[in-house]
Amino acid sequence: MTSDLARRALLRTLRQPANVVPVIFFPMLLVAINSAGLDAASELPGFPADSYLDFIIAVPFIQGGLFAMLNAGTDLATDIESGFLRRLALTPVRGTSLLLGQVAGVVALSLVAAVVYLTVGFIAGVTVAAGPAGVVALLVFAVAIGLMFSSIGAFVGLRSGSPQTVQGFFPLFFVLLFLSSANLPRDLMEQDWFATVAGLNPVSYLIEGIRSLVVTGWDPAALWPAIAILVVGTLVGGAAAAHAMRTNLVRT
Numbered sequence: 496m497t498s499d500l501a502r503r504a505l506l507r508t509l510r511q512p513a514n515v516v517p518v519i520f521f522p523m524l525l526v527a528i529n530s531a532g533l534d535a536a537s538e539l540p541g542f543p544a545d546s547y548l549d550f551i552i553a554v555p556f557i558q559g560g561l562f563a564m565l566n567a568g569t570d571l572a573t574d575i576e577s578g579f580l581r582r583l584a585l586t587p588v589r590g591t592s593l594l595l596g597q598v599a600g601v602v603a604l605s606l607v608a609a610v611v612y613l614t615v616g617f618i619a620g621v622t623v624a625a626g627p628a629g630v631v632a633l634l635v636f637a638v639a640i641g642l643m644f645s646s647i648g649a650f651v652g653l654r655s656g657s658p659q660t661v662q663g664f665f666p667l668f669f670v671l672l673f674l675s676s677a678n679l680p681r682d683l684m685e686q687d688w689f690a691t692v693a694g695l696n697p698v699s700y701l702i703e704g705i706r707s708l709v710v711t712g713w714d715p716a717a718l719w720p721a722i723a724i725l726v727v728g729t730l731v732g733g734a735a736a737a738h739a740m741r742t743n744l745v746r747t
Contacts, residue, residue: 518562518608522555523615529554529678539683544710552621553705554677555612556633557698559605560640561668567601568648568661575656594740598645605641609634624712636705639725644668646732653739675699697724 530548537547544550613621613633623629652661674689675698684690693699704721707714 518559518566518604519611521562522558522608523612525558526551526555533678536679541680541683543680543706546620548616548619549621549709550706551678552612552616552709553702554672556609556637556640556705557672557677557702559608559612559637560644561665561672563601563605563641564644564648564651564668565661565665566604566648567597567645568650568652568664569658570601571597571649571652572656572658572661575653576658594649594736598642598649598736601645602638602641605645606634606638609637612637621709623709625708626712629708629712632708633705636708636721636725639729640701643725643728643732646729646736649736650732650739653736653742671696671698675702677702697728700724 526548529551533551534547536542537544537550542550613630623633625632648661648664651664652658655661674692675696676684676693677698681690681693681699684693700717700720701724703717707717711717
């Protein structure tokens with residue numbers, strides 16, 4: 496049943512270009528714009544990468560996760576509005592199966608998007624300092640990020656039951672990306688307040704963990720904080736989404 500629901504979630508997403516195009520093409524468009532406009536930053540003393548493209552290629556992974564959050568939350572909220580969840584409550588299907596199926600379908604799209612990011616990056620000249628194993632690790636990160644953000648989106652969708660509410664939350668999370676070390680290393684930020692905010696922002700550590708595989712190789716100091724945030728975020732988001740799912744099934 497979980498696999499059927501995952502297939503349904505994936506096919507429903509693929510049938511809606513508005514859900515697929517932003518996940519794959521919007522992050523790459525921003526990378527192209529930023530790498531062209533901020534390439535001079537790579538000449539700053541102490542900049543960690545020879546190429547700004549190598550530095551910024553980590554950002555699409557987070558953007559893809561944010562779109563996964565939007566898709567998962569919106570689809571579940573739509574299921575509540577359409578009565579699909581109410582009909583499922585009359586069947587033997589468990590709430591966890593429905594939740595896992597929805598999240599799995601969205602995460603699968605995150606993996607496909609990550610392959611596109613890396614393929615385009617390689618064509619443009621990106622090199623992964625961690626080697627082939629690092630490429631695999633980047634794909635694992637993409638899946639983990641998609642899982643964490645989609646669980647958060649699932650919670651918002653189930654708790655609100657409104658696609659509009661989920662869409663309203665999306666810009667709030669997107670702001671976290673711009674208030675992070677996405678475009679410049681924290682130690683090179685001239686504004687102290689911005690560096691402080693970026694240092695408190697969990698998104699900075701996710702980006703820096705992914706970036707370390709591309710720029711420096713296997714750096715435990717950058718990888719472990721990112722892994723810890725993913726584990727904690729997924730557990731908290733998953734538990735909250737599971738509780739919201741049980742509540743909705745009881746109400747129906």
